[in-house]
Amino acid sequence: MGPALSRLANAKQPVQKPNEEDFGFKELFSGTNPAVDIIAIHGLGGHRESTWKADDGTLWLRDFLGDDLPNVRVLSYGYDAAPGSDRRVAHNTIRELADQFVNALVKERTDHPRALVICQTQTMASDWKLRNILVSTNGILFFGTPHSGVANEIIDGIKRVASGYREATTVILNDLRANSFELETVQKLYGQATSEKIKTIFFYSVYQEKGSGKMFVDYHAARVPGDRDAVTEGLYAYHRDMVRFGIRNNNYTSVRYYIKENVDSASEKVGAKWVTEDTLRSAVTGVLVSEYTPREGIPSTLGPVPADRPQLRESSDSVRGSPQSAPPNMTSPSESSKAPDRRVTTKVNDFGIKELASGTNPIFDIVAIHGLDGHREKTWMTKNGELWLRDLLPHDFSNARILSYGYDADTGSKERVSTQNMRRHAEGFAQALAMHRKNQPERPIIFIAHDLGGIILKWALVMCHSQSLDSKCDLRSILASTHAILFFGTPHSGLDNNILDDIRHMASKCAHKTDVLLKDLKENSKQLENVQRLYLGISEINTIFFTEVYGGKNGRLTVQPHSATVKGDRKAIEIGLHADHHDMVRFANREDVNYKTVVQHILEYAENAYEQVWKRWATEASIRRIVTGRGPPKRAFETGVGTTSGREMVLYRPLPAPTALLAIEAPPRAPTAQEELFGGKKPIKQLVREKI
Known part of the structure; x- marks a missing residue:
């Protein structure tokens, strides 16, 4: 059209x-x-x-x-x-x-x-x-x-x-x-x-x-x-x-x-x-x-890229950076003669993955996803502009790459609202993350999800699990590399009707509004029950459920404790944070008691991320061999979780073709590049703790 x-x-x-x-x-x-x-x-x-x-x-x-x-x-x-x-x-x-x-x-x-x-x-x-x-x-x-x-x-x-x-x-x-x-x-x-x-x-x-x-x-x-x-x-x-x-x-x-x-x-x-x-x-x-066929042969390479080729610009302005060139007019064709509506392009350009910290020789990724009416930076930012994912966390985890994902979860807007439901948002998130991690698909991931972002994340991991083994398996790589998830106020079993009514009332003041997401966030909705059932079937992921202790301006808890947790997950931990729903993901400094709690748990997961993800990838490789007759893409054996001196590390060695899926262990091997980097034969937990 x-x-x-x-x-x-x-x-x-x-x-x-x-x-x-x-x-x-x-x-x-x-x-x-x-x-x-x-x-x-x-x-x-x-x-x-x-x-x-x-x-x-x-x-x-x-x-x-x-x-x-x-x-x-x-x-x-x-x-x-x-x-x-x-x-x-x-x-x-x-x-x-x-x-x-x-x-x-x-x-x-x-x-x-x-x-x-x-x-x-x-x-x-x-x-x-x-x-x-x-x-x-x-x-x-x-x-x-x-x-x-x-x-x-x-x-x-x-x-x-x-x-x-x-x-x-x-x-x-x-x-x-x-x-x-x-x-x-x-x-x-x-x-x-x-x-x-x-x-x-x-x-x-x-x-x-x-x-x-x-x-x-x-x-x-x-x-x-x-x-x-x-x-x-x-x-x-x-x-x-x-x-x-x-x-x-x-x-x-x-x-x-x-x-x-x-x-x-x-x-x-x-x-x-x-x-x-x-x-x-x-x-x-x-x-x-x-x-x-007098045609010429197809060139084996596309040739070198000119050194002076302009680099791709960031998809949005850095919070502390200078403004970019003027964005285009995103208004309707009938308004094409009017001045560009910069409010519209500001919203659109804040979607997708943004790298908040690149890390020094990163050995794992921290990926954040906001919730309902959220923003990939403002959700995590205090009133004075402190963005802890960018300004605080890199001081505690210099070897972590920190990414934040933005998507249109607005229930009301002066510009426009999305028609996507939770599953479509999850599909977009999984594809965007797979694109961003294409060169490091085996690097361990620790997810940080707030509010609706936790539901989107669960749907995304379900989709990764269901991807065909005959496909390129880029999405399956995300699930195999997922080591831990920190849920912050995620309404796993839905929101109270009074909270939903408050959100609708606020959205009604805007020129454009939608309740596509709100319908699925009703308590015990079929969408929430489906994603939870499917997610539990694939989940052996280290999990923390952070719950809010204080109510919002109306005095009510936005997400009740029973909804912010999932019963029956023996590997999960439940922790209350002394903040309301919005401030539970905003920390002003490294001395904040809530920040210290979050950092301590990320550190514990970072210590064994390499070891656990290694085992997960070994299992994934074995399943792919049995089902398809071949292992993962070659990069899965050659791409590491970090780089040193400009060369790639080896995440794990190729395994011999297994006869069963039970008790798959790594074969004897020489020290990997990571072990050499971290000091040889010391226990991996001690090495990672020292490095971080």
């Missing part, structure tokens, strides 16, 4: 029709010795440049990717998809538009057959040119694509807008209705094409549109169930702004991560696909490969 959908918010806005010279391919960035092509194609009522351009004129496909991935070529394709115009409109079907696109792509890539899906129906005896595109396709990123269609009321609204122009067409709109025959057919054929191992990312918008209050393409329509290796991720933007980045915010960082992941794997994966394809063609035609 393109700008035409977003203009439903203001029916007087015209649906702009691009000039005919804007159709076809345009090279936005030529690249330096490009090894991979990145190809962008807009949606309904879109344009090959303005669809991807922020209100400040930034065209991220050219201005950002050109800096961050200099060894790629970026192309954008334009076509006539306007439902109405004062000039003329095209009456092409989706299939006819696809034919035009793929034929144009073949011509564009004649001299460079380096890296879609429409060519699966080509037979082995036909022209190879169309199949070449499919074989060279390594990944697809879908942004708000209505795979199962658009709601009838949205389609009817677009038709009403288009009917106000001299010419209008309903050909494409009829095919875009929910569960139309055309969509079902293309999805069935596409499912066959995905056997070619195309890495797929489904992005969806988490915000309802201004004015209409509707989701133009909801979560279910924006994804295709059944692809176990596909990733589904929400972007904190309206439908129109999902593909417009004026600064390198969290949305752009996520998109760039998946693009780079595909670029980095393109050489190996596409090369392997071409070996198979060449073999099939030779068998069918009897022609040697060299006689019909």
Whole structure:
């Protein structure tokens, strides 16, 4: 979907029709010795440049990717998809538009057959040119694509807008209705094409549109169930702004991560696909490969990155840093001529992972996640600006990397509110953390979760556990590395109705409000019961339940002690903190009695984190071998929990193939790099305590 959908918010806005010279391919960035092509194609009522351009004129496909991935070529394709115009409109079907696109792509890539899906129906005896595109396709990123269609009321609204122009067409709109025959057919054929191992990312918008209050393409329509290796991720933007980045915010960082992941794997994966394809063609035609494939070999590397390449900026301003350049306008299309609304971008740019302390040769990660109506920094900050995760904790744990995760858990806002439930938030959290830990997936984790953040964390760990062993196992790595969790006032069995009513009353004063999360936080709700049952089935994690001792301004405890704890967990500890619900995660100095209590328990867990996570990874490796016939990714044996002198440490040695899952122990081995660093043969607990 393109700008035409977003203009439903203001029916007087015209649906702009691009000039005919804007159709076809345009090279936005030529690249330096490009090894991979990145190809962008807009949606309904879109344009090959303005669809991807922020209100400040930034065209991220050219201005950002050109800096961050200099060894790629970026192309954008334009076509006539306007439902109405004062000039003329095209009456092409989706299939006819696809034919035009793929034929144009073949011509564009004649001299460079380096890296879609429409060519699966080509037979082995036909022209190879169309199949070449499919074989060279390594990944697809879908942004708000209505795979199962658009709601009838949205389609009817677009038709009403288009009917106000001299010419209008309903050909494409009829095919875009929910569960139309055309969509079902293309999805069935596409499912066959995905056997070619195309890495797929489904992005969806988490915000309802201004004015209409509707989701133009909801979560279910924006994804295709059944692809176990596909990733589904929400972007904190309206439908129109999902593909417009004026600064390198969290949305752009996520998109760039998946693009780079595909670029980095393109050489190996596409090369392997071409070996198979060449073999099939030779068998069918009897022609040697060299006689019909004059293409150049795929480069094995993307080449060095220029030393002066601009670095990715932080997704939000540091609390003590200087302000960044002006953020883009994130308002609706009908307000695009107005001055940028900086309040909106401030909220959006505070989502995702932020590193508060990098640590010195870090040997474990501390990951914090806030709760309802929280913020990745302000939740943990005192009134005088003391952020203990950044300002205090690094003094006690210099070898810890400290991360904080932000997400939109607002129940009321002047800007916008999210439509995501707890499970969707958890999905986003797990994926963001896996991305951030990609180079150190076995490093032990100690989680700090406040309020709703604890529920989100439990859902995330359940999802990590349920990830298929045949997948890349990036999410399973989080569960295997989780050593301890500190829950602060988490309502495991829900909130009292009076507390929920107070929250709703406060939210009602805001321009935008939602009770999506509040419904699931009712006492003993099905969502809470489900996540608790599933979590207990996988949890052998060291746990502390911190409860609040004092009530809030109304004198009531926000989370009652019986809800802030989980009965039956023999490895858990229950501790009361002398603070109310909000101040239980805010410490002014290192002499604070509550801070001392928290630090003491983190220290105890840090002492045996390496040993316990080592055993957990050994078990995980054994399970993967038995189920899949292979161990974890190679990095699981070679990537350490820290670095010294610029070289990676070894977390554990490869294990021989086990005959059973019981009593798996480490085989005899030479001292690891960690043991050498910490002093040789001393007990590991003593070594870690001395180092910290």
